[in-house]
Amino acid sequence: MNVDDTNENESSVASLSEENLIHTVMQLFVAGSETTVTTLRWCFLHMIAYPDIQSRVQDEIDSVVGRNSLPRVSDKLPFTKATIMEVQRIASIVPMGVPHVAATDTTLRGYFIPKGTMIISNLWAIHHNQDTWDEPEKFKPERFLDSNGDLCHQNEYIPFSIGRRACLGENLAKMELFVHFTHLLHQFSFKKPKESPPITFESNLGATSAPLPFELIVTKR
Template sequence: LYKHKLLQLDEESGGAGVDPAPLISNAVSNVICSLILGQRFHHEDREFSMLLSLMARGLEISLNSPAVLINIFPLLYHLPFGAFKELRQVERDITVFLKKIIAKHQETLDPENPRDLADMYLIEMLAQQAAGEEDSSFTEDYLFYIIGDLFIAGTDTTTNSVLWILLYLVLYPDIQDTVQAEIDKVVGGHRVPSLTDRGSLPFTEATIMEVQRLAAVVPLGVPHMASETTEFRGYTIPKGTVVFPNLWSVHRDPTVWDNPDSFNPARFLDDEGKLLKKECFIPFGIGRRVCMGEQLAKMELFLTVTNLLQAFKFRLPEGMPPPPMLGRFGLTLAPYPYTVCVSTRSSNS
């Protein structure tokens, strides 16, 4: 369905190309929906489209307006004007949408046949209530926050990763050709790529990893807080200090990467063409608090990219300059909007 829509939009553009962001965002978000809500939404579903728009707007307000100061002065959240007022309205609208879905799950819950993460959570919540566990962390409020976090974090980061990968591939058509040749050789054109193909597509994996390194979609990671006063390399980090891991700096460090600003997927391959694991490659963070969605994101990236490249050739519209490659900084580092021309591949046999 999404592939058909992509071609349709490209044909309607008259050579101006199609903005891949809305379709990619819908597809990625629907993966999250399937896992936590047991359902998918059509890309033209009005409420679903509104939810995605609200999430995007909420992130934009909270990171690219005076509302960013709420992180330092929480009382600003209650100001009755401007970005602060709009942010509260966005949160209310998202809350109504998600709580409506949770209520529907409660009404239709069958403990013997859980459909998704929400059902599994509700079953455990009811079990702990029946056991009289008064201090249980399984509550409706926590379920709401979990679903909200998965929606926002799981959609925005993976969507922008896919968009960066497509952008680099149109700017480096030789790399796109090499990836597609590898997919054609291993997968062919008579079935779609699956996760079992990952080990047989090292150059494709290396290309995805190299874009993750350069783009650093979450450049400052997720902020953490020191639970105890800690001494580290001569510095005292007091308890309660907010710590930001600078993943961008690690991924661009010239002491661990040769020509760190250049796009070179081969840096993740050994002399035999096998995939290399590098300790300084940490797009999902590091340590005990590494991103909990790492494995899901890796699977989504691989399947989305390989399916798109198996089916289509991507290029920039004729005469269209590439967007600035530094990206737009917010919660995630998103590429500037761009359009691509899409053509069906006929040689993937």
């Protein structure tokens, strides 16, 4: 073993101790549970607000998956995935990104940022920038589809924060959201009760941006 291999191994051991591993796994479940549940609440609020989009999602699931089996992560459901992405964009569940620190003195667009400065990205502003998004205040899943109806990614879509140290559980969260959302819409339909208060997209802002309490009717398909 040469010196470089030894240093690499020592660095790996030092950065991934048992304590760090325990904290990392705990954060995956604790932080991931809160944001995933909040995102699903926004999803179903938008489904009762836009029943035509709910029907399009269900039609796509039925045509690809069928009624006799449940959706899988590997299923090609571009409109369904675009709908989840649009919920994440317009709701911006974590409106302010994970804090970062400038590693060195930096100048960005004429602004001097000293080493050690805390930097917080405004994800809500990025997701509602009129220069980037056409009618950003409107719920339009189609914005994430290309001319062929295939899913397309936009660099300004960053619900899991930005930078090298973005959300650790991004891939896990995407799978959880897809599975829960598609399974529920495969089995049930959701609508607003006639006597319930008008739908509002106002939110309670805390660690996450959560929708205000709302009522819905769940019907077996």
